[in-house]
Amino acid sequence: MGKAIVITSGKGGVGKTTSSANLGSALALMDKKVCLLDLDIGLRNLDVILGLDNRIMYDILDVVNGKVNLNKALVKDKRFENNLFLLPAAQNTDKNAINEEQVKKIVEELKEQFDYVLIDCPAGIEQGFLNSVAGADSAIIVTTPEISAVRDADRIVGLLEKNPLKEVPRLIINRIRPDMMDHGEVMDVDEITHHLGVDLLGIVVDDDKVIATSNHGEPIVLDSENIVSQAYRNIARRILGDDVPLMQIKTEKNGFWGKLKKTFSKNKNSF
Amino acid sequence: MNQVILKGNENGYELKINETCDIKVIIDEISNLLDDLSSDKKIKKNKSIMFELNTGNRLLKDNEKDFILSLFKQYDFFEVKSIISNVITKEEALKIKNEGRTFKTVQTIRNGQYEKIDGDVLVFGKIHKGGKLVSTGNVYVLGDIEGIIHAGFPNYEDKLIIGKIDSAQQVRIGEQHQILSESNFLNDNSSQSVVYVNDLHILDNGNLNALKSINPKFFNEIGGTR
Structure with a gap:
């Protein structure tokens, strides 16, 4: 029996879909069977980031409506042997087309076949959000160091506290720009983690290559040299329960990374 | 046996209502009682007579209360001063607490x-x-x-x-x-x-x-x- 993890944020554009694609790929590379479930119905793009958009035959709505069975709708990512599959969102309808019960049923079915079911949640806190958390065992909250993203993450943590999942949520701080953080122009990792009161799962720096590679339908995780790739691989290992120390990143901003390291050693229990 | 007992006190009359009796019987008895009282010539009707209703360990519902009050309203000289009870709702108790x-x-x-x-x-x-x-x-x-x-x-x-x-x-x-x-x-x-x-x-x-x-x-x- 696998585990379902919802990747959510409240705010749009913080990297939910990118994180879903990369964590899914990273877990698949570690020989776990992973199914990505895109619930951004009406505005799907997890398929595009993975480069699987041309190969979609059926979508989640076809499964819900009983048009095809679940396995027939799954799109296999051939780069990962038999390890990574995608259940695409529907395009020509909206988030209200399915409900929590239907999602729950699909997630339960997927959990029987897969080690991990990663649910890509749409932005917002409406039906799409409710659908996404319905079947999940735990949540990963993605935020950026921007106040608006942190504020929305706070809202999400509040909602998850009111209706708790099996496990407490964990936090990914994405798109960190070390120079800005170092100059105190944005909240630092410690401040964000402390403010939200959520365990830190990992941090990801901002890198142009993330956009460049996803434009080719290739998750950054496949580039083993890249710093963001390493960050996602580390996060994936932490999801598996490994105790991963903070990676050393060669940067001129030694002061910042020193500070960052301190943050991580403080939060060591969370890894 | 009377389920509604009329007692006089210094402030007027008290009606003690049997707390275990069916409300329909109570209503009938009050109705008869008021009828008797109103036709009793010994009672001076120049000023209104005040009643206090004591329901004991019974809590009257709003519609029951309204119905009983309407019985009194049929007479110009009968008035209900208050309805008292030993019990209150949980909601009210919580509010007091x-x-x-x-x-x-x-x-x-x-x-x-x-x-x-x-x-x-x-x-x-x-x-x-x-x-x-x-x-x-x-x-x-x-x-x-x-x-x-x-x-x-x-x-x-x-x-x-x-x-x-x-x-x-x-x-x-x-x-x-x-x-x-x-x-x-x-x-x-x-x-x-x-x-x-x-x-x-x-x-x-x-x-x-x-x-x-x-x-x-x-x-x-x-x-x-x-």
């Missing part, structure tokens, strides 16, 4: 969340930006406040907010409000600020040391008689 009580809260009120409390509240927890705590009574702050505190909801202007509130977005008492970032409102940004509504119905603030002059009534209530 919570009156004058100080609640404590340790939770974090996050962005978009709203917590309403009937009574005074002692805040140990945090209120994040965008979170709101609303109380009908006073608010005493020990935790970190970055959101909105509303004391004396909806319009009790005699309530106070006491504690460290310099990081709050807004403070509100009754119908008055103050946006902290847009003003030099706080004279005292220590952990001992007292926010109150002054005689001009404007929000003002001072230090806890000045509580006696700020709100003498409250000061005396909590034992500060000097």
